[in-house]
Amino acid sequence: MAETVFAPWDDPDAKPLIRFRNVTKRFGDFTAIDDLTLDIFAQEFFALLGPSGCGKTTMMRMLAGFENPTEGAIELAGQDIAGVPPNKRAVNMMFQSYALFPHLSVWENIAFGLRRESRDKGAISARVEEMLKLTRLEKFAKRKPHQISGGQRQRVALARSLAKAPKLLLLDEPLGALDAKLREATQFELMDIQEKTGTTFVIVTHDQEEAMTVASRVAVMDEGRIMQVATPEHIYEAPQSVYVADFIGDVNIIRGTTKAAGEDRYQINWADGHSPLHAVSNRPFSDGQNCHLAIRPEKVSIHSGQPQADNAVQGKVLDIAYLGNLSTYHVELASGEIIKAQVANTRRISRRDFTWEDPVWISWTETAGVLLDQ
């Protein structure tokens, strides 16, 4: 039996759990969120990604109830939640600073939310134990927050926000304070817990790798607007704008003008005296229209002689960034443009083929790049 793919956003009949409808949020003269419409579905792991100040935290705070939209409506499970205070929402939040109560033990921190709605000591205790087990914190139940490590604090914060079994869990830069190794491990742990509990997660982050790793869909934001919402693969392979292409991962952008060359095929004139480039695009372009060709560095290959390829350009090695598993070659073209080409280091470094100032050829296929109009 084939497993059904989890993609409610492709199903026109699916009812979203959260609905932003033309939401605008202004702080004085400053527009934090600008006429934003967005659907998030139940059981999604949704990432809001963007540079600081792009409005992603404001969106999260509106969902939690700490801010109300200036215009528009936010619906949770079909109900407008404007004006509902944070303590009356089936939404819990994991704070960036974790916001653990320093005067309470780990156990009491997790029990804090449960105690507000129930007096049944047995049920509270059972739920806290369950959460401690889920986050592997049993041994630390009696400690105070300042007596445990950063990673453990992060798990306490997660356990506390999950304890009330919210419909929606908001995570504000949840892994920001952890070091790289721990962050990676915790990302998988988060996904695991999200799957186990079936809770809808909305995560705010400025770390694109984190968003790509954990999320079922990513929304890239800039200046209060959503630039693109798509699955991580789509965002990376089919960005809709130069901003998104540039924000997610590394990219080479070549500016030029298009000329049709068959169905969905285009010639790109990009520099005087250079033969035109070729690209395939579903997006229609008229002749002479300005365009940007975005190519990921790992899709550019590097050769010592002229290769047989759709696109081949000559240049010389300007810089080499050695990253261990990969090396990024910065190749300067005759036109002055610098194209990055990434090569996996399958051999030991002493056997490297190219070095600084070497004349080289770089090439890519006509489907490797994405043709963008903005």
Next chain:
Amino acid sequence: MKRGVLIAVPYVWLLALFLIPFAVVFKISLSDIALAIPPYTPTAKDGIWNMLTQLDFENFVFLTQDDLYWKAYLSSLQIALISTILTLMVGYPMAYAMARAPEQWRPTLLMLVILPFWTSFLIRVYAWIGILSTEGFLNQFLMWTGIVGEPLTILNTNTAVYIGIVYTYLPFMILPIYSALDRLDGSLIEAAEDLGCSRLKAFWLVTIPLSKNGIIAGCFLVFIPALGEFVIPSLLGGSGTLMIGKVLFEEFFSNRDWPVASAVAVILLLILIIPIVLFQRNEQRQAEAEG
């Protein structure tokens, strides 16, 4: 060597300014009243050995025999306790408002709290006489608005003493509470609300416990000096206001009974040591928790 000198400085300071004066007072408290200069006997002029053999605890026994003294101690404790609670009730909201005020306003507000210290304490207490007396500003205002028909008698009552103490010691209450609230991370309150607390409940369950150390520090800083307060009850209080500081003053200067006055002072110090030790312990615990 250098370290030894550094550590010695505070000890020499304490020895010179606290222990030696205390030893002198303690010695006087064990002496007898005399019509002489100084007004007690024996003195060191009689020879050290002679002096020591003549000392006794007569004055302390006397304190237990006269109602006046233990009533004054109890009344002082009561007045200090009530005024501490009143100061807390006035000071906490002020400290809270200051901590929640916009960032750019806080230095100004802090300045306003400290500003009265720039004027003599005595002058400020005298100013309260002008406000609270029968023909004072407060009564004039109340009569003018028609709230009262006849002037209220506030001056020379315990009420005036409470007002005086609350006014004088308010900064000592506000500052430690403000510093505790200022350090409070606002996201903790949001987290409490997020987890199902109303505003009030979040205040009770998070803000109050986390400002506990400030509250304790403030209360001790008010209670300790208020207990031995002399100027405020003597200027604002009436004949019915019984406070140990006033008794102490009268024994020294009206009765010229230095030995009994010294005994009163020694007992007052013993009473004060308890809250001072508790205060120190609170400070230490806080330092450890933050360290």
